[in-house]
Amino acid sequence: MLLYTNDEGDLVKVEGDPENPFNEGRLCVRCLDLPEMVNNPKRLTHPLRRAKADRGHDRWERIGWDEALDLIAAELNKVKEAYGPESVIFSCGTGRDIAPYITRLCWSFGSPNFVNIFSGKACYLPRVAGCIATTGAFWVADCAQQFPDRYDNPAWQMPETMFVWGNYPLIANSDGFFGHWVVDLMKRGMKIVMIDPKVTWLSAKAEVHLPVRPGTDAALALAMMNVIINEDLYDHDFVEYWCYGFDQLAERVQEMPPEKAAEICGVPVEDICAAARMYAQAKPAAIQWGLAADQKTDGMQNGQVTVDLMAITGNLDVPGGQILPGAGAGHNESGFGFEKGVGDELQKKMIGLEQYPAYCMIILNAHADLMLHALETGDPYPIKMGFYAGNNLMSCTSMEPQRWHDAIVKSLEFCIGFDTFMNPSIEASCDIFLPLSTVAEREGTVFTHYAPCTVTAGFMHKAIEVGETMTDFELCYELGRRLRPEVWEDFASAKEFMEALRLGKKEGGAYFDKVSQNVVCQIPVEYYKYERGQMRQDGQPGFATPTGRVELWSTAFNQFGDDPLPYYLEPEFGPADPELMKEYPFILTTGARTTAFFHSEHRQIAYLRELNPDPIVEINPQVALDLGIADGQWVRLRSPFGECVEKARVTETVDEKTVHAQHAWWFPEEDGSEPNLYGNFRSNINNLLPNDHYGKLGFGAPNKCLVCGIDPLVENYDTDMNLIWEKFGKLV
Numbered sequence: 258m259l260l261y262t263n264d265e266g267d268l269v270k271v272e273g274d275p276e277n278p279f280n281e282g283r284l285c286v287r288c289l290d291l292p293e294m295v296n297n298p299k300r301l302t303h304p305l306r307r308a309k310a311d312r313g314h315d316r317w318e319r320i321g322w323d324e325a326l327d328l329i330a331a332e333l334n335k336v337k338e339a340y341g342p343e344s345v346i347f348s349c350g351t352g353r354d355i356a357p358y359i360t361r362l363c364w365s366f367g368s369p370n371f372v373n374i375f376s377g378k379a380c381y382l383p384r385v386a387g388c389i390a391t392t393g394a395f396w397v398a399d400c401a402q403q404f405p406d407r408y409d410n411p412a413w414q415m416p417e418t419m420f421v422w423g424n425y426p427l428i429a430n431s432d433g434f435f436g437h438w439v440v441d442l443m444k445r446g447m448k449i450v451m452i453d454p455k456v457t458w459l460s461a462k463a464e465v466h467l468p469v470r471p472g473t474d475a476a477l478a479l480a481m482m483n484v485i486i487n488e489d490l491y492d493h494d495f496v497e498y499w500c501y502g503f504d505q506l507a508e509r510v511q512e513m514p515p516e517k518a519a520e521i522c523g524v525p526v527e528d529i530c531a532a533a534r535m536y537a538q539a540k541p542a543a544i545q546w547g548l549a550a551d552q553k554t555d556g557m558q559n560g561q562v563t564v565d566l567m568a569i570t571g572n573l574d575v576p577g578g579q580i581l582p583g584a585g586a587g588h589n590e591s592g593f594g595f596e597k598g599v600g601d602e603l604q605k606k607m608i609g610l611e612q613y614p615a616y617c618m619i620i621l622n623a624h625a626d627l628m629l630h631a632l633e634t635g636d637p638y639p640i641k642m643g644f645y646a647g648n649n650l651m652s653c654t655s656m657e658p659q660r661w662h663d664a665i666v667k668s669l670e671f672c673i674g675f676d677t678f679m680n681p682s683i684e685a686s687c688d689i690f691l692p693l694s695t696v697a698e699r700e701g702t703v704f705t706h707y708a709p710c711t712v713t714a715g716f717m718h719k720a721i722e723v724g725e726t727m728t729d730f731e732l733c734y735e736l737g738r739r740l741r742p743e744v745w746e747d748f749a750s751a752k753e754f755m756e757a758l759r760l761g762k763k764e765g766g767a768y769f770d771k772v773s774q775n776v777v778c779q780i781p782v783e784y785y786k787y788e789r790g791q792m793r794q795d796g797q798p799g800f801a802t803p804t805g806r807v808e809l810w811s812t813a814f815n816q817f818g819d820d821p822l823p824y825y826l827e828p829e830f831g832p833a834d835p836e837l838m839k840e841y842p843f844i845l846t847t848g849a850r851t852t853a854f855f856h857s858e859h860r861q862i863a864y865l866r867e868l869n870p871d872p873i874v875e876i877n878p879q880v881a882l883d884l885g886i887a888d889g890q891w892v893r894l895r896s897p898f899g900e901c902v903e904k905a906r907v908t909e910t911v912d913e914k915t916v917h918a919q920h921a922w923w924f925p926e927e928d929g930s931e932p933n934l935y936g937n938f939r940s941n942i943n944n945l946l947p948n949d950h951y952g953k954l955g956f957g958a959p960n961k962c963l964v965c966g967i968d969p970l971v972e973n974y975d976t977d978m979n980l981i982w983e984k985f986g987k988l989v
């Protein structure tokens with residue numbers, strides 16, 4: 258991004274950087290509108306504190322940074338002495354820049370309880386767990402993103418066919434995959450198959466569109482493998498030399514003939530077969546997949562079955578298939594972390610480690626759902642203090658958010674929030690607010706949270722100064738040193754800490770200064786690394802699994818006590834329970850991304866809010882007719898777990914059985930005091946979603962496959978929210 262300032266030093270304009278090989282100057286509206294966020298009157302740019310009795314009320318007082326950090330250090334040490342470091346939880350949400358630093362702060366303090374407060378960690382990790390167990394790695398579609406000369410690089414080949422699966426790349430640009438690459442390749446002749454319940458701009462241009470019932474993707478994938486294996490369309494050489502357990506997989510997929518999947522998924526059997534053939538016969542073919550894979554109880558199996566599909570068709574580590582860098586590529590974690598700070602004894606105390614060792618050890622995270630129980634009951638031990646950075650949990654990541662709210666407010670004696678704006682979670686439960694620098698006010702690196710997959714680092718350069726804010730790495734360094742200086746003595750400065758963690762060097766910031774002169778830094782990816790011993794730490798040919806092969810029969814899952822072969826789990830809440838469907842007749846999928854917002858962010862940015870002023874639920878015209886709902890009318894959505902109100906958008910892009918609801922809504926313009934809390938619990942779709950419905954190894958949650966009922970609220974669909982509030986009272 259190119260940032261422009263005026264003579265007074267204010268940020269006034271943002272443009273895409275045409276020299277960036279990733280986006281070639283194309284930016285989303287949220288980037289372009291950055292000045293409105295940076296200069297927003299609601300932004301908080303000084304540390305604040307208030308008494309515990311004032312939680313839930315805007316009774317904050319400005320304090321200085323030193324005072325704030327000393328106070329936090331004193332509170333942390335007090336709690337540590339009385340209850341042990343494990344009684345303090347640190348959380349962040351999605352993998353923003355904060356993630357590597359706050360985990361180090363947590364571990365260096367001695368707490369094993371870094372936790373993503375998100376049931377079943379149903380973002381990305383279920384997929385990753387399925388992939389790691391099978392191949393020792395996570396695979397992304399090859400759009401030449403690793404080459405500075407991109408599509409012109411002679412080593413690269415274009416995928417003939419791409420599956421776009423449970424992901425909408427043009428809006429989400431998720432996990433370092435820039436969505437417009439799909440369009441770039443379509444212009445060059447690539448065909449796409451779209452697997453998405455909704456009709457979209459991309460699905461309208463797809464060769465095949467499979468509008469599956471939400472939550473049934475694993476059945477579809479098994480059926481496609483059934484077709485590919487039974488029609489002998491698989492890659493015999495790759496299967497013979499590099500796969501383990503093919504015969505067992507071939508037997509397993511017989512349980513899911515395409516006719517059966519057609520019934521489960523609600524799509525024509527011919528389309529399933531056509532898509533399977535297109536994928537297997539294309540040389541090469543790629544899969545660009547997303548969040549819908551994770552947000553179901555069998556999310557991990559969904560990851561496993563998808564990587565199996567890539568493997569048996571010979572699309573792993575080939576040009577135009579799926580790529581990843583070699584072992585040890587990407588940034589270096591510098592060894593500063595878990596072992597040194599937490600150690601063996603405290604590690605055993607990680608919440609959930611005993612019950613879900615795979616979950617806890619793969620991601621070094623306490624188990625979210627079990628953390629809720631610990632907060633509610635004090636079992637296995639009391640949780641006394643919290644630190645949220647980059648997580649608005651009560652609006653966004655917690656399911657049954659009122660339960661989390663109550664548990665946190667009751668249990669935590671002291672709590673800290675670190676953010677750019679006030680939000681409902683901080684307002685409800687924190688005693689200290691720390692102000693965060695935006696991208697315009699800081700130096701730093703830009704990695705996606707799984708950096709090695711894209712092997713690209715970008716750099717931030719400070720453009721402006723606003724208030725007294727700190728960056729993520731500065732705060733974690735400053736606080737970490739106050740708490741346990743001996744653990745931090747390896748780093749002479751905050752910048753060196755960032756440099757060591759992100760770039761794998763320690764030159765007092767000099768290495769960062771040097772490389773950050775580049776627009777981006779790319780590590781070229783080679784193909785066929787498994788043939789040359791570049792995938793395993795021991796340098797042997799093969800994949801980083803116990804057998805050295807792609808484990809279609811997973812020794813890891815077997816060891817952890819799950820089925821070694823992929824399977825489909827019918828959603829617990831859905832057509833399998835006809836009684837339930839009488840009361841909640843629609844399939845609910847939530848959270849499909851919007852251009853205007855990043856999760857719960859940006860609701861206070863006027864231009865962005867204007868693009869999407871209200872929480873929207875999309876329903877089919879027939880449903881609207883049957884229930885007497887007009888386009889733009891407020892409706893009540895309900896499930897067995899709770900309810901909320903959203904505004905109906907009547908559209909043919911969704912079918913008659915499925916309802917698509919936006920997530921992460923709160924209203925910064927409303928009263929922030931308890932119990933209203935910026936309207937946090939009124940239009941919060943997570944009221945309808947449960948905790949504790951994850952898969953056997955602890956991963957996955959039914960965020961995109963629940964059931965709901967819909968009731969029209971008021972006849973006058975122009976009614977404002979306050980009227981509904983008055984008329985219907987508090988809903989939760």
Ligand SMILES: Nc1nc2c(c(=O)[nH]1)N[C@H]1C(S)=C(S)[C@@H](COP(=O)(O)OP(=O)(O)OC[C@H]3O[C@@H](n4cnc5c(=O)[nH]c(N)nc54)[C@H](O)[C@@H]3O)O[C@H]1N2
Nearest residue numbers: 351423424425429431452471472547548549849850855856
């Ligand atoms: N603008 C914006 N971008 C974002 C984010 C944001 O909040 N705003 N969030 C970021 C984060 S953390 C993430 S994880 C990614 C997620 O980004 P994506 O992976 O794209 O996930 P979603 O947008 O939730 O859903 C993608 C598509 O899945 C479809 N879908 C819903 N249910 C199902 C199902 O059961 N099966 C299938 N096959 N499809 C289904 C939806 O209709 C939607 O079109 O986006 C990232 N990018």
Ligand SMILES: Nc1nc2c(c(=O)[nH]1)N[C@H]1C(S)=C(S)[C@@H](COP(=O)(O)OP(=O)(O)OC[C@H]3O[C@@H](n4cnc5c(=O)[nH]c(N)nc54)[C@H](O)[C@@H]3O)O[C@H]1N2
Nearest residue numbers: 350351353355380646647648649653847848856857858920
């Ligand atoms: N129903 C439903 N719920 C969902 C989803 C869904 O699809 N459906 N998606 C889920 C997914 S995939 C995810 S990843 C989670 C995301 O959940 P979160 O990551 O919690 O998302 P936000 O609420 O946008 O962000 C939290 C806060 O981080 C602050 N922030 C932004 N950048 C930074 C930074 O660099 N440093 C720090 N310290 N703070 C920052 C923002 O101002 C914001 O207040 O939501 C989940 N919730």
Ligand SMILES: [Mo]
Nearest residue numbers: 351380381548
């Ligand atoms: Mo996410």
